[in-house]
Amino acid sequence: MSVRGYADDELLSLSGIQHFCFCRRQWALIHVERQWEDNLRTTEGHFLHERVDDPFFSESRGDVVISRAFSLVSHTLGLYGIADVIEYTRSDDGVTLPGYEGLWRMHPVEYKRGKPKVDERDEVQLCAQAMCLEEMFAVRIEMSEFYYNEIRRRVPIRLTDDLRDRVVSLSDEMHDLFRKGITPAAESSKNCKYCSLVDVCMPKLTKKNISVTRYIKKHVKDACTNDI
Numbered sequence: 001m002s003v004r005g006y007a008d009d010e011l012l013s014l015s016g017i018q019h020f021c022f023c024r025r026q027w028a029l030i031h032v033e034r035q036w037e038d039n040l041r042t043t044e045g046h047f048l049h050e051r052v053d054d055p056f057f058s059e060s061r062g063d064v065v066i067s068r069a070f071s072l073v074s075h076t077l078g079l080y081g082i083a084d085v086i087e088y089t090r091s092d093d094g095v096t097l098p099g100y101e102g103l104w105r106m107h108p109v110e111y112k113r114g115k116p117k118v119d120e121r122d123e124v125q126l127c128a129q130a131m132c133l134e135e136m137f138a139v140r141i142e143m144s145e146f147y148y149n150e151i152r153r154r155v156p157i158r159l160t161d162d163l164r165d166r167v168v169s170l171s172d173e174m175h176d177l178f179r180k181g182i183t184p185a186a187e188s189s190k191n192c193k194y195c196s197l198v199d200v201c202m203p204k205l206t207k208k209n210i211s212v213t214r215y216i217k218k219h220v221k222d223a224c225t226n227d228i
Contacts, residue, residue, distance in 0.1 A: 006078030012174055014072060014081030017128050017167065020174050021121040022191065027174070028183035029197050063090045065100060070108075072132035077171045083129045085109040095137050106133055108144045115150040120166065122146060127159050128167045 012031065019027040029035045065088040073080040088097055091105035110126045130141040146155045157163075177184070186201055 005075040006175070007075075010175070011073065011075075011078055011080045012171075012178060014079040014128050014132065015125065016174065017079070017170050018121045018125040020170055021119065021124050023187070024173075024177070024184045025186050025201060026197055028177060029201060031174075032178060032181060032183055035197065064088065065097060065104065072129055072136070074128075074132040074135045076135055077128065077131060077168065078175050079128055079132065079171060081129070081132075083108050083133070084111045086133070095139060106137065106139060106141060108133060108141070109147060109154070110144070111147045111149065113149050115148050116146070116155055120163070123157055123163060124167050124170060126157060127163045128171070130159050131164065131167060 016027055016031050019030055067086045067088070068084065070083040070086045071080075072083055085108070087107040087109055088094070088100075088104035089107065090102055092103060094103035094105040097104045108126060108129045110122070110129065112122060116122070126144050126146065130144050133139065134141055142159055144157055144159060146157070147153070148155060192201075
């Protein structure tokens, strides 16, 4: 990770760390080549976040204050983005909150369309959000939570040193590939069927390194055969 930190024009989208963890090629297609395709999952995800992301809305519930669509930045990680929800609870070791008395502890909550994943792609995104908050407000955040819409409940995660190290490693690699303008080669896997960019990526074609000419000839031949 850069010791000096990253300048404003070097910052990358924080949400991209989830794409990067899932598939480096998917991340590069979106963030380096600027390609994007929506599928059912991303559409549902956009709808869910529209219900959360209101930057002018906050509410209080007793000793809990809720802020939505909170802007984040870390010049150490070189990332910027939006936290779905920050919950504040009264605490002697918290931060001041405009309009409220006392000190408040920050607790990020990320909303997800589906259910908990078998890998760590969600965890690194939420940990990166917490690390941004820590840098911005000089606090330490030990726990965060997801709300998974499919299972209709919250899932807490502990922000361990190993998870933080993983965030740093991924952000470093993201910046290296972005600076070099590299889109990694495809790695065909079971995750491809869930990817909204599978038709852009064409993992089977890319992985096998088949020439475009051979690919077109094959499919033209197959089409002609099927018409007979």
